[in-house]
Amino acid sequence: MEKTYTEKIQIHKKNKLAGLYPSVKALVVLLYAICCFILSTVKLTEYELALLLIPWFLVIPVLCAASGAFNKCLKAFRAVSIVALVIFLAQSLLIPGGETVLKLGFLKVREQGLRTAITLSFMVMDIAGIFVWMFQTTENKEFSRALENSGMNYKATYVFISTLQMIEILGKNSKTIMNAQRARGVETEGNVIVRMKAFFPSLVPLVLGAVISSEERVLTLEARGFDVACEKTHLFNLEKSGIEKQVTFIAVLITIVLLVWRIYLWIA
Amino acid sequence: MDCVIELKNVTYSYPLTTVPAIKDLSVKIEKGKFYGVIGENGSGKTTFCALLRGFAPSFYKGDLSGEVLVEGRSTLEYGPGELASKIGFVFQNPFTQISGVKDTVFEEVAYGLENFGVPVDEIEKRVVEVMKLTDIESLAEKNPFDLSGGQMQRVALASVLVIEPEILVIDEPTSQLDPEGTESVFKIISKLKEKKKTVILVEHKIDLIAEYADEVLVFKDGSLVAAGDKQEILSDMSLLEKGVALPQVAILGNTLKEEGVPLKYIPVTEKQAEEVFSELITGKE
């Protein structure tokens, strides 16, 4: 028999990690971030660097690969790495204090600078990385259903999900607008300054358009019965992948082990 | 006939404006009739629709004097969401009529029914039916944001039709559609009449209004300058001066009548013209 549309919109994931219940993914994200903080307090080498944050990042590509989403995540990692690199360079070169660790012509990397640079940039890499994993392996409607199930207000859920959708749409629109600007003779290619000049005028229609359409969207929602006070129906149902308990157990266990080890280092 | 919506001496101005967008408007909307709303750009058609649905003033704010009664009760007295099941509203701009939280057309159309708590099986059935009616079934699994303007307009119409409200307010549903699409949307809307629905439709395409509407409301500068039976309104040459584009056949009919050609009546649709002229010719033989 032909599948019904209601059946077609359900999400069945073969990969058990990718198919984890969203709240379990959120727990993994939270615990991973907590571990980051624990690891960042462990200072190594004579300069007291939080070097453990670097191998801790390896968890993420492994997790993504095991979730069958490595390629999908790669692009986002590239963006994250660029941000982290900028932070790293800015912090290491600009913060004075302590001995000079490295001398590159007139640029000096001082002890203090290196310390914050490593902590900050890898913290960003790690935490942004784990979020990339969560968002790349979860679809918007899974989030929205999970948020509602967790008792979150219907309106708040809407705001959250429509924001996620909006980011995608803005990305698309910005390309359309860029093309329109180019057609009008605005340079959108070339060096940074030329691009900047093109960037700001293109933001105006983008933001304005978003504001106007969000105002009208309020009415659209009202017309679709968004405000009706009754039990809502859900066509989409969340599934569990079956390894939720195990994953929760492992994540909690790793966190506890790290914590105990950290406390042991303190007292020993 | 039952009166479902009544406006009594309504004057309305948007916030921060000095000139009212609607001036001293009184009109009765009767159950089961198809109203065509016409008028120049900026004449107040959309504002009129917003008043019927209570969006003005509840959403737009601004000043309202007089009364808008839906089934005898002022729109100001209806709580949030209460009018949604009574009056379906299709907006002029199709691009903002996407809920923004659904990633297939099927789910988009189903969204209203989810909000009303309709059981899953019934939603599936009703959505499929309405997708067939509006000819969007082939788009069912597409992302609503990836549609063309005309496709979005159909999805927007479908999303409201599926709720099956008693009254439908539709603001220029065909602005993005090709002639064929426009004709088919009109056919869909006229089918609603068989189901005893009340339809208020804003449309610039006068020939279609002439063919499908029962009554015509003509707006100019925020006032209702003419209202009544379509036959009467659309053959009234004085409306030409008020910026209303009358059907070509009506203008021709009027001109011929002035020149002394004995027409039985002034035709407003092609079909009527055929009847009148063929009678004229065969009568003369």
Ligand SMILES: Nc1ncnc2c1ncn2[C@@H]1O[C@H](COP(=O)(O)OP(=O)(O)OP(=O)(O)O)[C@@H](O)[C@H]1O
């Ligand atoms: N949100 C608003 N705020 C202030 N003024 C408005 C607003 N919307 C419309 N107006 C003004 O109210 C008047 C009537 O506008 P309305 O949109 O009702 O016209 P319309 O007949 O629907 O025109 P069109 O054929 O272009 O859709 C216009 O003068 C318009 O400038």
Ligand SMILES: [Mg+2]
């Ligand atoms: Mg309008």
